[in-house]
Amino acid sequence: MASPTSQEFEFTEKDFKYIQWFLHKTVGIFLSDQKRTMVYGRISRQLRALRLRSFQEYQQLIESDNDVRVNFINSLTTNKTHFFREFHHFEFFEKIMLGEWQHTEKKRIRIWSAGCSTGEEPYSFVASLCKEGVLNWCEDLEITASDLDTNVLKQAAMGEYPIEALGSIPKEYLKPCFLKGVGSKQGKIKFASTFQRLIKFKQINLLEPWPFNEKFDLICCRNVMIYFDRPTQAKLIQRFHQQLNPKGVLFIGHSETIGECADLFHNLGNTIYVKQ
Numbered sequence: 022m023a024s025p026t027s028q029e030f031e032f033t034e035k036d037f038k039y040i041q042w043f044l045h046k047t048v049g050i051f052l053s054d055q056k057r058t059m060v061y062g063r064i065s066r067q068l069r070a071l072r073l074r075s076f077q078e079y080q081q082l083i084e085s086d087n088d089v090r091v092n093f094i095n096s097l098t099t100n101k102t103h104f105f106r107e108f109h110h111f112e113f114f115e116k117i118m119l120g121e122w123q124h125t126e127k128k129r130i131r132i133w134s135a136g137c138s139t140g141e142e143p144y145s146f147v148a149s150l151c152k153e154g155v156l157n158w159c160e161d162l163e164i165t166a167s168d169l170d171t172n173v174l175k176q177a178a179m180g181e182y183p184i185e186a187l188g189s190i191p192k193e194y195l196k197p198c199f200l201k202g203v204g205s206k207q208g209k210i211k212f213a214s215t216f217q218r219l220i221k222f223k224q225i226n227l228l229e230p231w232p233f234n235e236k237f238d239l240i241c242c243r244n245v246m247i248y249f250d251r252p253t254q255a256k257l258i259q260r261f262h263q264q265l266n267p268k269g270v271l272f273i274g275h276s277e278t279i280g281e282c283a284d285l286f287h288n289l290g291n292t293i294y295v296k297q
């Protein structure tokens with residue numbers, strides 16, 4: 022790390038501890054000590070944009086100004102994602118879940134992509150539903166896609182991606198959902214608005230109360246809990262369990278576990294859990 026004298030802003034150990042504490046308290050994200058340089062880089066950008074000269078001034082604004090607080094949190098989230106990430110979940114969704122729902126003529130399908138980042142995850146579910154022809158037999162179908170970060174949600178709602186994103190979309194999912202941009206949208210792909218309407222984007226901090234009055238058949242919360250500590254993960258998994266319909270399914274990320282909540286679910290392997 023650069024020595025304090027070569028830094029544009031003074032950033033003491035106490036300042037870093039404050040950020041660690043504040044982020045953990047408000048959104049559950051645990052920043053390890055190794056993230057100090059990254060944090061300094063991202064916070065400096067905020068200080069420059071606000072024309073502040075010291076971290077102390079910034080700290081006061083974080084406490085008192087909602088917009089500053091939101092930008093502060095947005096700047097420290099990790100939003101990496103791509104279409105059809107962890108493809109085995111989509112295989113299970115299509116072959117097992119959709120197969121059973123069609124067989125039982127399920128009338129209403131509710132899916133929650135919790136921590137959806139820029140939207141590739143919920144759009145992948147819609148493309149999967151289209152490919153399997155689910156819209157032909159189920160009319161009441163809704164995907165809630167939520168994230169804490171307001172910037173990624175804005176991008177998600179637009180449904181536009183660089184053309185390179187095509188690299189992670191298997192070709193059988195392209196039609197009818199993904200459209201190639203023309204004119205000013207050259208070099209981009211756009212998710213077709215006819216199907217985009219199936220997704221409701223919402224800003225939700227997973228640690229706070231959730232604004233739902235119905236339960237879900239599938240909750241997909243992948244690569245989000247990895248940033249939380251154990252007690253926060255356990256509380257969240259218990260809440261997901263309560264928010265699922267009977268036999269509802271929970272997908273989590275490849276490096277996450279449900280730990281001490283194992284008795285609430287049947288573990289089907291491959292980070293797929295069915296509500297007991």
Ligand SMILES: C[S@@+](CC[C@H](N)C(=O)[O-])C[C@H]1O[C@@H](n2cnc3c(N)ncnc32)[C@H](O)[C@@H]1O
Binds near residue numbers: 100
């Ligand atoms: C790495 S992305 C995962 C995206 C997608 N689920 C995937 O697996 O590709 C993690 C997302 O979790 C969101 N997140 C982090 N803490 C959160 C919280 N307390 N409430 C809601 N979302 C949160 C971040 O803003 C980020 O967009």
